[in-house]
Amino acid sequence: MALYRLKPLLVVSFVSIFLLNTISLFANEKPAASKEEGSFNVTETILEHIKDDHSWHLWGHTTIALPVILYSPQGFEVFSSAKLVDEHHEPVVYKGKSDYKLVEGKTKIVNAAGEVDVEASKKLWDFSITKNVASLFISVIILLLVVLTAAGAYKKTGITTAPKGLQSFMEPIVLFVRDEIALPNIGAKRYAKYMPFLLTIFFLILTNNFLGLIPLFPGGANVSGNIAFTMTLAVCVFIVVNLSSNKNYWEHIFWMPGMHWSMKLFLAPIELIGVFNKPISLMIRLFANITAGHILVLSLVCLIFIFKTVYAAAVAVPFVIFIFLIELLVAFLQAYIFTMLTAMYIGMASEEAHHDHHEHAANELAHH
Amino acid sequence: MVVGSVAAIGAGLAAIGAGIGIGLIGKGAVESIARQPEAVNDIRSNMIVMAAFVEAVALFAVVVALLGNG
Numbered sequence: 452m453a454l455y456r457l458k459p460l461l462v463v464s465f466v467s468i469f470l471l472n473t474i475s476l477f478a479n480e481k482p483a484a485s486k487e488e489g490s491f492n493v494t495e496t497i498l499e500h501i502k503d504d505h506s507w508h509l510w511g512h513t514t515i516a517l518p519v520i521l522y523s524p525q526g527f528e529v530f531s532s533a534k535l536v537d538e539h540h541e542p543v544v545y546k547g548k549s550d551y552k553l554v555e556g557k558t559k560i561v562n563a564a565g566e567v568d569v570e571a572s573k574k575l576w577d578f579s580i581t582k583n584v585a586s587l588f589i590s591v592i593i594l595l596l597v598v599l600t601a602a603g604a605y606k607k608t609g610i611t612t613a614p615k616g617l618q619s620f621m622e623p624i625v626l627f628v629r630d631e632i633a634l635p636n637i638g639a640k641r642y643a644k645y646m647p648f649l650l651t652i653f654f655l656i657l658t659n660n661f662l663g664l665i666p667l668f669p670g671g672a673n674v675s676g677n678i679a680f681t682m683t684l685a686v687c688v689f690i691v692v693n694l695s696s697n698k699n700y701w702e703h704i705f706w707m708p709g710m711h712w713s714m715k716l717f718l719a720p721i722e723l724i725g726v727f728n729k730p731i732s733l734m735i736r737l738f739a740n741i742t743a744g745h746i747l748v749l750s751l752v753c754l755i756f757i758f759k760t761v762y763a764a765a766v767a768v769p770f771v772i773f774i775f776l777i778e779l780l781v782a783f784l785q786a787y788i789f790t791m792l793t794a795m796y797i798g799m800a801s802e803e804a805h806h807d808h809h810e811h812a813a814n815e816l817a818h819h
Numbered sequence: 820m821v822v823g824s825v826a827a828i829g830a831g832l833a834a835i836g837a838g839i840g841i842g843l844i845g846k847g848a849v850e851s852i853a854r855q856p857e858a859v860n861d862i863r864s865n866m867i868v869m870a871a872f873v874e875a876v877a878l879f880a881v882v883v884a885l886l887g888n889g
Contacts, residue, residue, distance in 0.1 A: 631864065735878070743878055743881055
């Protein structure tokens with residue numbers, strides 16, 4: 452009974468402590484809003500860390516300047532991104548074939564007065580090796596090394612002996628993709644054709660997710676939390692699913708069997724939206740999951756700077772480690788989910804008609 | 820005065836919805852595992868897929884909230 456009375460008191464005290472803290476927090480923030488020197492903007496800091504960049508920040512004042520590759524009607528042009536910023540990392544005008552300047556992280560053509568030339572910038576194509584592209588190259592190199600080594604070992608010894616070295620790391624994962632993802636969703640008859648695609652998707656997402664969690668140099672780029680990267684994957688899935696579709700699949704979309712004709716008319720547009728919706732949801736799911744994880748970690752680190760005391764680290768750092776452990780699970784889970792749903796969509800698109808089977812079963816029931 | 824964005828309220832509402840959804844999935848999964856412990860592997864993988872669906876809807880809201888904020 453005493454506990455019963457104590458509980459609301461506890462809740463009230465917790466809430467009041469929390470509210471007091473937030474009010475003082477917002478009070479602290481007010482002068483920061485006036486953009487004085489040395490003020491700390493949380494949103495800006497976090498977004499700067501999760502977005503793509505022309506240079507790769509290592510530590511302190513050390514950055515790797517990545518090449519900028521531009522295509523305009525005057526032709527290709529390649530120069531170092533270090534020429535686009537001064538020593539204080541502020542954007543400056545670079546005079547190449549045109550005058551280029553970074554505006555909100557994007558390369559634009561500016562005129563003599565330093566204003567953005569909208570017409571000319573529209574004809575400018577940016578093929579730069581940005582941080583994400585460089586990170587993607589690194590993950591491709593890692594993947595090729597690991598996969599080709601394992602594949603070479605199989606070529607040499609065959610599949611008669613027990614796996615050795617990298618093989619024993621790769622074999623369970625490949626078997627997991629086959630037995631848990633491809634076989635149950637696509638079916639024993641057709642799964643083998645799609646295994647290379649599913650394995651590629653799975654390992655690419657997994658490697659990029661894990662690289663994104665490493666805060667130091669080879670990792671740290673937010674590749675799988677980039678909507679362009681996930682969109683490319685989703686477009687690949689869309690093409691594969693529709694190429695493997697059969698008559699039965701399209702019949703279920705445009706003229707759902709076993710329904711009244713008015714219901715068929717009603718369902719057709721919904722099912723048609725679903726065709727496009729499936730890859731779009733794949734795209735946003737991966738993007739949002741990884742980005743949300745990065746934002747979570749960064750905001751917990753930012754707590755130290757918001758409270759302006761090093762003691763906030765006592766709370767923030769254990770929390771960050773905890774979130775990192777969850778993110779390790781999420782990194783694997785999202786690769787699994789993406790591959791699993793891809794396999795499911797392929798399975799749905801290439802499924803054989805079931806009507807005969809149902810009628811057969813109904814006939815048998817009638818006979819008994 | 821508390822200054823903020825309506826987008827934050829939206830993100831909070833989405834979190835409530837996803838919390839209820841994932842809670843129901845967990846409840847259903849634990850109950851069915853208690854009834855049929857031998858089916859634990861099938862139930863677990865289905866649970867994860869369903870949780871991903873629910874979570875995705877919440878994360879769509881987070882994206883919308885981010886866009887609204889920015």
